[in-house]
Amino acid sequence: MNAVNVSPLELLDGVILIWILLGLTGLALQRSSRFITGIIFPLGALASLALAVTAFLSLGAPPETQVLLLGLPDLPFHLRLDALSAFFLVLLGAASFGVSIYAGGYFRSMEGQTLALLCLQYHLFLVGMTLVLLADDAYMFMVAWETMALASYFLVTTDHAIPDIRKAGYLYLLIAHVGAIAILLSFGVMQGGNGIGAYTFDAMRGAELAPFWSSAAFLLALFGFGAKAGVLPMHMWLPEAHPAAPSPVSALMSGVMLKTAIYGILRVTFDLLGTQQWWWGVLALALGLITAVFGVMFAAVQGDMKRLLAYSSIENIGLLLVGIGLTIIFHVYGKDALAALALTATLYHSLNHAMFKSLLFIGTGSILHATGARNMGRMGGLIRRMPWAAALMLVGVLAISGLPPLNGFVSEWLLLQAFLLSPGLPNNYINMLVPVAAAVIALAAALAAYVMVKFYGVIFLGQPREPELEHAHDAGAWERAGMGWLALACVALGLAPVFVVQQIDFVSLSLLGSGLGNATNNWVFLAPVDTERASYSPLYFLLAVLGVMLLTTLLVRRFYHGRLRRSAPWDCGFPAQTARMQDTAEGFGQPIRRIFEPFFLIERDVPSPFDTHPRYHGQSDDRLWFILYQPIKRITEKMSSWAGLLQHGRIHLYLTYTFVTLIVLLVFV
Amino acid sequence: MENYNLFFAALFQLAQLLLVVLAAPLLTGWVNQCQAWLQNRSGAGVLQPYRVLRKLFHKDAVIAHNASWLFRVTPYIVFGCMWLAAAIIPIIAVDLPFSQAADVIALVGVFALARMFIALAAMDIGTSFGSLGARREMLVSFLAEPALLMVLFTASMISHSTQLPRIVEALAHHQFVLYPSLAFAALAFVIVLLAENARIPVDNPSTHLELTMIHEAMILEYSARHLALIEWASSLKLFAYMSIGIALFLPQGIAEMGHWAGLPLAIVILLLKLMLAGAGLALLETVTAKMRIFRAPEFLGTAFLLAVLGLLIHFLLGA
Numbered sequence: 001m002n003a004v005n006v007s008p009l010e011l012l013d014g015v016i017l018i019w020i021l022l023g024l025t026g027l028a029l030q031r032s033s034r035f036i037t038g039i040i041f042p043l044g045a046l047a048s049l050a051l052a053v054t055a056f057l058s059l060g061a062p063p064e065t066q067v068l069l070l071g072l073p074d075l076p077f078h079l080r081l082d083a084l085s086a087f088f089l090v091l092l093g094a095a096s097f098g099v100s101i102y103a104g105g106y107f108r109s110m111e112g113q114t115l116a117l118l119c120l121q122y123h124l125f126l127v128g129m130t131l132v133l134l135a136d137d138a139y140m141f142m143v144a145w146e147t148m149a150l151a152s153y154f155l156v157t158t159d160h161a162i163p164d165i166r167k168a169g170y171l172y173l174l175i176a177h178v179g180a181i182a183i184l185l186s187f188g189v190m191q192g193g194n195g196i197g198a199y200t201f202d203a204m205r206g207a208e209l210a211p212f213w214s215s216a217a218f219l220l221a222l223f224g225f226g227a228k229a230g231v232l233p234m235h236m237w238l239p240e241a242h243p244a245a246p247s248p249v250s251a252l253m254s255g256v257m258l259k260t261a262i263y264g265i266l267r268v269t270f271d272l273l274g275t276q277q278w279w280w281g282v283l284a285l286a287l288g289l290i291t292a293v294f295g296v297m298f299a300a301v302q303g304d305m306k307r308l309l310a311y312s313s314i315e316n317i318g319l320l321l322v323g324i325g326l327t328i329i330f331h332v333y334g335k336d337a338l339a340a341l342a343l344t345a346t347l348y349h350s351l352n353h354a355m356f357k358s359l360l361f362i363g364t365g366s367i368l369h370a371t372g373a374r375n376m377g378r379m380g381g382l383i384r385r386m387p388w389a390a391a392l393m394l395v396g397v398l399a400i401s402g403l404p405p406l407n408g409f410v411s412e413w414l415l416l417q418a419f420l421l422s423p424g425l426p427n428n429y430i431n432m433l434v435p436v437a438a439a440v441i442a443l444a445a446a447l448a449a450y451v452m453v454k455f456y457g458v459i460f461l462g463q464p465r466e467p468e469l470e471h472a473h474d475a476g477a478w479e480r481a482g483m484g485w486l487a488l489a490c491v492a493l494g495l496a497p498v499f500v501v502q503q504i505d506f507v508s509l510s511l512l513g514s515g516l517g518n519a520t521n522n523w524v525f526l527a528p529v530d531t532e533r534a535s536y537s538p539l540y541f542l543l544a545v546l547g548v549m550l551l552t553t554l555l556v557r558r559f560y561h562g563r564l565r566r567s568a569p570w571d572c573g574f575p576a577q578t579a580r581m582q583d584t585a586e587g588f589g590q591p592i593r594r595i596f597e598p599f600f601l602i603e604r605d606v607p608s609p610f611d612t613h614p615r616y617h618g619q620s621d622d623r624l625w626f627i628l629y630q631p632i633k634r635i636t637e638k639m640s641s642w643a644g645l646l647q648h649g650r651i652h653l654y655l656t657y658t659f660v661t662l663i664v665l666l667v668f669v
Numbered sequence: 670m671e672n673y674n675l676f677f678a679a680l681f682q683l684a685q686l687l688l689v690v691l692a693a694p695l696l697t698g699w700v701n702q703c704q705a706w707l708q709n710r711s712g713a714g715v716l717q718p719y720r721v722l723r724k725l726f727h728k729d730a731v732i733a734h735n736a737s738w739l740f741r742v743t744p745y746i747v748f749g750c751m752w753l754a755a756a757i758i759p760i761i762a763v764d765l766p767f768s769q770a771a772d773v774i775a776l777v778g779v780f781a782l783a784r785m786f787i788a789l790a791a792m793d794i795g796t797s798f799g800s801l802g803a804r805r806e807m808l809v810s811f812l813a814e815p816a817l818l819m820v821l822f823t824a825s826m827i828s829h830s831t832q833l834p835r836i837v838e839a840l841a842h843h844q845f846v847l848y849p850s851l852a853f854a855a856l857a858f859v860i861v862l863l864a865e866n867a868r869i870p871v872d873n874p875s876t877h878l879e880l881t882m883i884h885e886a887m888i889l890e891y892s893a894r895h896l897a898l899i900e901w902a903s904s905l906k907l908f909a910y911m912s913i914g915i916a917l918f919l920p921q922g923i924a925e926m927g928h929w930a931g932l933p934l935a936i937v938i939l940l941l942k943l944m945l946a947g948a949g950l951a952l953l954e955t956v957t958a959k960m961r962i963f964r965a966p967e968f969l970g971t972a973f974l975l976a977v978l979g980l981l982i983h984f985l986l987g988a
Contacts, residue, residue, distance in 0.1 A: 381795065383737045394739075401785060404771075404778040413774050416818075420825055435980040438822065439973070442815035449781060449814075450807040453788045457803060462795030463735065525769060534831040540770035545779075548686075549749035556894055560726045569733040570890055571796040582792075583800035591808045595966050 008058040009066050009081045009134075012089070015051045016130055019044060019123040026119030033111035036119050037104050042478075044123055045100035051130065052093025055086040059506045065136060077143075078200050080136035083510040084271070087347060087503070088133045088263045094489060095255045095354040096126055102362045102482025103248040105475075109369065118158055118246070125151035125252065132260050137200040138187035145183065149176040152257060155249040156241045168240035175237045179227030183264070186220035189213055190272055204272045214273050218280050221268040222287075229261035229317045232291040233624050238314055239298075243306035243374065247365025250306060254313045255358035259350050262320050266346075269328060270511040278332045282430060285325030289440045292318025296447040297599060300454065300592040301620045303585040304374050305364050308455055309357065312400065315444060316353045319415070320346055322441065326418055327512075333425050336514035338418060341528050344504045344516060345414035351500070352399065352407040352493055359396040359486035360455075363389055366475035366483075367459060371468075376455070376585040381464040385472040388480050390460045395487040397456045399494065401449040405538035405545075407493035410500075410526070412445055417534055447592075454588040463579040495538050497526040586618050593620055601626065678764040682756070685765065689755040689912075693904040694718035696911065696947055703951035718904060725897035733794045733890055743790035744891065744898035750783035751905035758912040761935045762924035763834040772831040773821040776913075777814060780865070783902070784810055791887035802886030805962060809871060809883060812969035813864045816857050819976035823854040824917050826983050833916060841920040849986060853979030855918045859953075860972035862910045864965070866903070869954045871965050874903075883962075911946050915939070 006014075022044050026036045058064070063082035071077045081089075103122065107115060128148030135141035153176070157169035191198045192207040209217065227234040242250045265284075269276060295314030302308035323346030330339035364374075366389045371379055383390040399406040419438040425431050464470060475483065493500060505515035516528055527535040571577050593600060600620040607614035646657070698715035705712025732740065754776055757768050771779070788803040825831045827848060828839030840851075864871040867884035874884065888899050916923070922938035924931035960968065 381735070383739065383793075384735065398782075398785065401781070402778070403782045403785060404775055409775075409778055413778075416774055416822075417831070420822060420831060431984055432981060435819075435822070435977060435984055439815060439819055439977045439980070442818045443811070443973070446781075446811040446814040449785060450811045453785060453792075453803060453807050457789055457792035457800065461737070461739070461789060461792040462800065532830060532832075532835065534772055535769050536772060536775055537770035540767070541775065544753055544767065544770070545746075545749050548752050549745050552745055552748055552752075552898070556726070556898070560894060561729075563729040565729055565731045566734050566736075567731050569735075569794050569796050570731075570892075571794075571798055572889060574797075577796055579795060581797040582795050583797075583804055588800065588804050591804065591963075591966075594963065 007064055008054050008061065009064045009079060011054045012051060012081065012130070012134065013066075013079075015047045015054070016127050018047045019127050019130075022047070023120040023123035023127075026123075027116045030113055030116030033108075033115050036115055037108050040119055041100050041104035041107070044126070045097050045104070048093045048097040048100055048126070050093075052090050052097060055081075055089035055093060056503075059083055059086045059090070059503055063510075068140075071139060075139055075199070077140040078136035078202075079131075079134045079140070080201070081134060083506040084263070084266060085133045087507045088259060088350075089130065091259060091351050091354045092126075092129055092133065092256050095358045095486070096252060098482045098485035098489070099248050099251045099255070099358055099362060100482075101485065102251075102365070102479050105478025105482070106246070106248055106362070106365050106369070108476075114158065118155065121151045121154045122249070125155060125249075125257075129252075129256055129260055133263060136202070138184075138191070138204075139199055141187070142180070142184060145180060148257065148260065149173070149180065152245075152249070152253055156245040156253075158246055158249070159244070165244040168237075168244040172237040172241040175227050175234055179224040179234065182220045182224030182227070184224075186217045186224060186268065189217040189220065190268075201267075201272060205274070209273070211277065214275065215277060215280070217273060218269060218276075221265060222280075222284065225261040225264040225268075226287070226321075228264075229258050229321075230291075230314045231287055231317060231321060232294055232314075233628055235291065235295070235314050236622070236625060236629060239302075239307045239310040242310035242313070242361075243304055247306075247362050247368060250309075250364075251358040251361035254310065254361055255354040258313060258317055259354060262317070262324070262346075262350055265321075265324060266511065269324070270331075276328050276332050278329055278427065278430070281325045281328030281330075281332065282433065283325070284321050284328060285433070285437060288318045288321030288323075288325055289437055290318070291315070291321060292444040293440060293447075294318070294599075296444050296451060297592065297596050298620075298622065299451045300447060301586075301589040301600065303377055303589075305367070305376050305455065305459060306361070306374055308376075308451065308585075309360055309364065312448065312451060313353075313357055315448060316349070316357070319441065319444070320349055320353075322437065323349065323415055323418075326415075329425065329430060330418075331512055333427075335425070336512065337516065337529065338421055339512050340505070340508040340515050341414065341421065342418040343508050343512060344501055344528070345411055345418055347504045347507060348414060348493075348497075348500060349411035352411050352490070355486050355489040355493065356396045356399040356408060359483055359490065360393060360400065362479070362483060362486070363393040363396065363475075366479050370472040370474070371466075373466075376458045378466050379459045379464075379469065380462045380466075380579060380582065381460070381469065382472060383460040385464075385469065386460075386474040389475045389483070392480070392483040392487045393460070394456065395490055397452045399490040401452045402445050403449075405494050405542040407490050410494055410497045410536075410538065412441075413526075413536055414528065415441065417528055421529060421533070450592065454585065458583065458585050458588060462582045465579050465582070465584075495542065497536070497538060498523050501526065501528075586616075593618075599623070674764070675766065678766045681762060682765050682767055685761065686752070686756040689905065689908055690752055690901075693755065693908040694722060694901065696908050696943060697904040699944065699947045700907075700951050703948045704955060707951055707955045718900075722897050722901060725892075725900070726894050728893040730893035730895055732892070732895075735794065736890070737793055739786075740790050740793040740890075741895070743786045744895040744902070746786045747783045748898040748902040748905070750779045751902040751909060754779045754783075755905045755909040755912060757833065758909060758916055759834050759837045759923060760912045760915055760939055762932060763837050765834055768833050773825060773833060773836070774818070774831060776833070777818050777821065780817075780906075781810075781814060783906075787887055787899070791890075794890045796890065798882075798886045798889050802883055802889070805883040806887055808962075809864050809965055809969065812966060812973050813861045816969065816973040816976045817861045817865070819973070819980055820854040820858045820861065820917070821913075823850050823976070823979045823983055826980065827851070837916050837920045837923055838925065840917065841923060841925075848983075850979040850983035851918065853975050853982060855914075857972040857976035857979065858914060858917070860968065860975075862914065862950075863953070864969055864972075866907045866910055868950070870957045870960045871968065873959050911943060914946065915942050 066079040068077040131144030190204040230238040299311035326342035399408040402408040402412040508515040525535045605617035702712045791799040791803040828836040872883040924935040
């Protein structure tokens with residue numbers, strides 16, 4: 001055993017190396033696309049699994065650090081594996097395991113250079129995300145962050161022949177970099193002017209910052225990471241870039257990459273900045289609430305299935321930010337158990353979202369391959385053509401709607417418990433904010449169910465809306481396996497909450513110095529504070545529901561005949577029923593559009609009553625694009641045109657500029 | 670003694686499971702009978718729902734050609750969920766061991782689970798009424814569900830617990846004669862009850878008029894045993910909501926922990942409360958008119974705001 005004494009961090013280095021090698025092999029062997037999809041992606045998936053297992057085993061271990069002999073002279077890369085990193089690495093590994101298996105099946109339709117490049121970028125993307133989670137200095141972090149951003153940019157623009165996709169990629173790149181600048185500035189503030197050696201996170205932990213500067217660092221970090229996560233108003237790239245990317249990439253971006261931003265906020269707020277202030281929490285809470293409601297409202301009116309999921313991701317990021325906000329508030333006021341509860345809810349929801357959102361995104365990939373359409377209005381009845389995809393995605397849909405006994409419910413339950421236990425904060429205004437916030441969370445959760453009924457119902461149920469849907473084929477074996485893994489994760493995370501909470505406790509202990517502790521003793525009942533106050537047992541719940549259902553079925557079978565006859569649908573006796581009389585995606589979202597009308601910019605084409613071939617067209621846009629983004633774009637253009645006045649392309653003019661600058665400097669210095 | 674009590678509690682849980690499933694149609698029958706009296710009709714008697722169920726179970730099930738497995742399992746899931754929901758609310762005694770596994774948030778989750786499945790099943794055949802019903806049901810519930818959650822939160826805040834038995838125990842031993850926060854919550858709850866049980870003024874259970882129906886539109890394609898299970902589940906849902914109302918706002922008379930001798934009296938009191946509540950519902954339905962579908966969100970928005978107001982008042986006054 002001692003002969004091969006490899007530490008967890010070294011194992012993770014190994015995984016990173018394997019991914020890089022796999023990517024390069026794929027690039028070298030671009031002629032054999034079968035090899036890339038059949039061997040490289042499954043091997044990458046195994047590496048993901050190894051990463052998840054290693055990280056999982058080191059959750060409770062003391063932090064481990066490593067100095068890499070890479071980077072610039074005197075500026076080596078630092079890596080560190082602690083509980084927070086390990087938790088997010090488990091998330092990354094578990095989600096990307098399913099997605100990579102799926103990708104092995106999904107990318108079979110591609111070949112040649114496109115596939116080879118995709119293989120390289122895909123694995124570099126994974127490497128980038130892993131290094132972001134492991135980085136222990138600002139330099140390594142920014143390099144990893146940029147690797148991640150660039151790899152994902154190239155992945156988003158895989159189909160770069162389409163102008164819309166190029167545009168989406170550009171917007172993504174732009175917002176990612178505005179965010180990156182803010183993060184860099186935040187690191188700069190945290191360094192506290194301590195010179196060049198202070199770029200490590202260790203130095204930042206030790207730096208004493210004045211309240212003003214620590215607030216500045218927090219705000220910059222919130223802005224920078226928020227841009228990556230899709231927090232309002234920097235969410236604009238998300239519904240553009242996610243649909244543009246190939247589905248496994250969308251799954252990784254939505255399921256995992258957004259979580260690296262959540263990781264960043266947690267790392268900066270609770271680890272690098274020693275003390276927090278209460279208003280940071282209020283700010284995060286308010287931003288989170290707005291983001292959550294905004295996201296789910298817009299998800300309800302989407303017609304494109306991947307845009308719908310992208311907006312739903314915005315909603316979930318909002319919920320996570322609410323959890324972070326609550327954690328900050330409780331932590332500042334010294335309510336340690338509550339802070340741990342809120343943090344547990346946040347981390348649990350991160351994990352859940354990674355699983356069900358990845359599942360749903362790769363599911364849309366199978367649908368896209370089967371039908372060739374992203375618009376839900378061209379689907380319908382796929383449950384009969386794609387039974388496997390339909391069954392597995394039903395798990396994801398139920399989970400994301402927050403229904404017991406699946407995983408989405410557990411994190412929602414924990415978050416609501418954190419709200420319920422909150423009274424008694426010394427600040428009255430926050431006390432009043434809490435019930436309102438809980439109400440908004442409940443509203444967002446209920447709207448999420450609306451969105452998911454629409455998503456699943458319009459795609460999978462009803463009659464096929466287009467004749468060519470008759471030839472739709474189910475997901476292949478690899479695709480099923482990948483989706484099956486993620487669906488299994490959703491069920492397992494839902495049924496074993498106590499075990500998961502025990503693991504998350506390591507993170508709470510290391511970040512906040514307090515955990516839920518004894519609340520995790522009973523393995524059946526999840527009881528964050530004590531069983532008198534609240535408890536939930538998904539296992540008993542499932543057993544009871546199944547038991548009651550089984551009993552009902554048996555009784556009905558026992559006492560009554562089981563005769564069944566098939567016939568045409570009844571539909572109140574209306575015989576001329578066609579597939580076009582079902583709700584389209586727009587139709588299903590219409591009530592929401594009508595209720596929240598002021599929030600949308602609605603563009604509608606209503607046909608005249610005399611039109612023999614009427615076509616209805618409606619589109620709901622985001623007002624923020626016109627209120628915020630367009631003016632910024634105009635201002636930037638104007639400023640660059642002013643700067644352009646200096647440029648004439650004549651060398652003597654530039655020499656004059658240099659001369660004048662020199663003179664001015666000499667005068668002043 | 671401890672084991673002895675636990676045994677009794679488990680036995681009692683099973684008894685309540687049996688009781689609610691048998692008694693739920695009776696409540697529906699009673700509401701319908703009261704309505705008939707109020708409308709100067711003689712009515713079909715309180716036992717009519719049982720006759721309807723019996724008739725439906727004996728018929729041959731007819732389902733559409735393209736109905737999927739989801740359509741066929743939904744009645745069982747919905748029935749199971751509603752049965753479970755009705756069985757975990759303390760209305761006779763507070764010793765319900767299963768309530769440890771599912772608290773009020775899980776209770777709302779059970780309702781949501783059933784709703785999700787029935788809405789999906791409604792869209793399965795692909796008829797225009799099916800998707801209309803599903804859309805409207807989800808529209809009504811996206812406001813009703815958070816309102817219900819807020820009502821339950823107000824009670825949880827007062828009792829410092831989200832477990833129903835604890836809530837009922839705390840509320841039964843009032844510190845105040847009337848909690849102002851609960852008064853708001855009660856108003857909101859009545860609106861939610863009307864909306865979630867497909868009652869006037871949001872929906873009308875006794876019509877098949879296309880433009881007005883919500884719940885009936887979703888279950889148009891069901892017949893025979895499937896329809897019987899769904900109808901029974903609707904009765905159970907009404908029973909469950911009435912039970913929540915009784916547990917939160919009229920908890921007096923519910924037997925306390927370990928007081929098995931109080932059971933007979935508790936049952937009599939419960940019957941009186943249910944009769945009163947049923948008659949009240951019938952009266953409310955008789956004197957109001959069905960509203961347009963787009964008025965419903967405003968109506969439910971009122972409930973939501975009232976519930977949040979109740980919660981806020983609890984925070985401000987501590988009562």
